[in-house]
Each structure stands twice: as structure tokens, then as C-alpha cells.
Amino acid sequence: MRPVVILRPEPGAGKTAARAAERGLEARVFPLFAPRALEWHAPAPERFDALLLTSANAARLAGEGLARYRKLPAYAVGRATAKALEEAGFADVVVGDGDGTAVARRIAADGHGHVLHLAGRTVAPIDAGALRIDRIAVYEMLRTGEEGWAERLEAGSVLLVHSPRAGELLARHVGPERRSSFHLIAISPAALAACGAGWASAQAPDKPDDERMLALAVRLCE
Template identity: 30%
Template sequence: MRMLVTRPEPDAQATQERLAALEIEADIAPLMTRQTLDAHLPPPEGFAAVALSSTNALRALSDMVSLDPLRDKPVFAVGDRTAHEARQLGFADVTAADGTLDSLATAIALARPDGPVFYPAGRHLSGDLAHALAPRGLMVVTVPVYEMVARSDLDKDIASDLASGRFGAVLCYSRRTAEIFCDLASDLIAPADRRKLPFLCLSENVAAPLLAHHFSRVLLADHPSEDAMLALALAFAREQTGS
């Protein structure tokens, strides 16, 4: 069983290593690269909390040497992995939501911070946290601090292996990654083969572009988390190999 991991670095390599520990061979083809933006950050004293929907926001703030003024703020992270990263970087008061933007909005609403929430985010947002919290009387100031730049092509060897059907499954973690995969790989894979290639996806939202391009063999993780994706990969590999 050989799988293809499409998420950006450094997460792609981390997933590859965790798959190897499960005795699953995987290649990596990061379809996006993070670039820190030259953002003008508002004064931190004006905020009561920080919202994080991605570890990439923390990495961008670290690049900008802008973490120290925020470390005394309560942090609301989209999931356990982002929460863990925040704690590793010195944030003490960290609440983890359940892996989705809706659950992040709910966690913030229940906590009722007594002032605006600072939301360092990506340039391409999959949801609008400010819009979700406005009806609850909470102000969110969204500042793009990073951009995920799409690859313009696939590595020659990866493209060849996709065209010849050498991957047993493809792992997709974000809707935008799935969209980029469809743009770069659809023409490589014959229509009949698209229906055969399995995709392991973080959620229905991630899977939607694949289905629209007739990649119809899609399996969804039980929970939008890395652990759930690895559990899905292991179950799928065992089913395919009979082990």
C-alpha cells in the first residue's frame, strides 16, 4: 500500500513519518507553500483574545517576531493540534475547539471574551469567523498574515505515478488542496481511472471538489483531525491488503 500526501510542508513530512510508523509507505507532493505576508498588525493591547484556525498563523507570527506581545492573551484554537502548537510556543491559556470553524466560533461565543478577538489568518479563508460571531455581539478583527501559494505543476515522478495508477490512495486535508489537485492531476488520469482512485479526506467540504471532477471513491475521516486521518489510512490499508 503506497499513499500520496498532498498537504504543505512541514506537515507533509510529519504525516509521512506517522504513516511509516504504521507500516504504510507514502510519498509527499505538497501542493501549496506558505508565504508570510508583510502585514500591519494592530496593537495587541486592544484585544481580549486570539483565535487560531491554523498552525500556519502561528508560524507566520513567529516569522514576524510578533508572538511575545500576544502570549498573555487567551487563545482559542480550531483543534488539538493547533492548540498543542500554541502551548509549545509559550501560550498558557489555550482552549481547543473540535476541529472546525463552527466549533471554534462556538468555543469563543461560550467564553464571551470582554473585548475584540484578534484573528491572524490566511489570505484564502474557507470560512468567515467574524461573520459567524457578529450575531453573538462579538467583534473579530481578521488580519491576513500568510498566504498558501499553489503549485503550478506536479513533480515529474509524482505525475508519472499518478498517471500509471501506482498510488493506492491520496490524502487530502483541505478543500483548496483538493481543488489544486484537480487542476494539476485531472488531465493525467483517465476518466475511468478517476472513479477507481481512492481519496482519504478530512471532511465532506474537502471532498466536494474531488467529487465534482468525478473522483468518486472518497472516504471521510470520522473527525477533522490528523489522528482521525491516520486511523482512516490504517483501516483502509488493512482492508486493501487483508492484514
């Protein structure tokens, strides 16, 4: 059986590994980054019509300031982000199965105009359309100190890439001469593009979801 290599940070990596094990997959965890909270000033919630989070890490690491926005309509990209918001005390979170741009369109369609986006220091581009989006970085992703991880990847492995930044790092460390030995599953088209070309196979699920990524992995490992 092909091993599944999970490159996302903890605690998400461990959760993905547990889901993979439930499906009978051999999972290996190689986190490329670790999240770290940033100091930030929480602006008055009255300034905004809605709250947007595109990463569960923003909910986990925003700290006490996040609670100020519990009365705002909350929107999340992906189920994991929505769950993290709910665990932080938010009710009736609207879950978007698409990317940030798709959720921005949903927010606008719901009649909101001014949105607070709590995010990481580096985020995927969002086409705001008619929305005014104020983005505040509440966390950053730091490279892990482990060296030589790319050389330890076993040929035939299925690599799970959960962000464009992880895709960029993977492409930098696994050159074109080695890529034909690995299968790639990326969470989104943007993450897939960041990985470059030349892989044995490369695909993304129809929606950015961990469960859908694992479903594709099961097919590759059968």
C-alpha cells in the first residue's frame, strides 16, 4: 500500500492522520510549518457587518479578542474552520465549501458590505468584489526546524498538500527529477498550482475539504 504523507501543521495533521487510519491508510506526518499567535488589536465590532475566517488556526490563535465578534454573522471557509469558530462560542456559522472568493460572494449576496477577515500573515488572494474587507493577521506560520524531510519521502507516496505555501515549499525541495515518483493531492487549485508540474499524478477535490482529499487518497492506495 502506498503511504499517505501529511504535510499540514499540527493539530490538523494529527486529525488528518486519524481520519486516514480510519480508512485503512498508512499515514505519515511531516508538518512543514507550525502556527504561532500574533499580537493584534481588535477593532470595534460595530464597524463591521460580518466576520470571515478562512483558516481554523485564526479561530484557535486569535485569543480573547475573537469573542468581541460573536454577535456578528460569521462565515468560514471549510468545515474545520467552522468547527473551530463554534468551539470558540460562535453560533450559526455559515460554512462555505469553496475558497475565500466564493465565500465573499456569499457574504455579499446576504447583504453585507463591510467584513472583518481574521487570518494568517500570508493568505490566498480573495476577489472581494463589492465587499470592503479589512484583514488582520492574528497568526503566522513558521517553518519547522527539521531538515532532510524531502529526502526521506518514500517513492510512490501520496502527498497531501493543504495550502499554496506548503505547495511552494514542496516544489522547492522536491525537484522535477524526483516528482514522477510521487502522487499529489492538493486541497485547492491554488495549492495544486503552487506544487508545479511533473508529479506521477496531481489532483484536487471538487471542494476544499480534508474528507474529500482522503477519499481521493483511498482510490490511489487501493
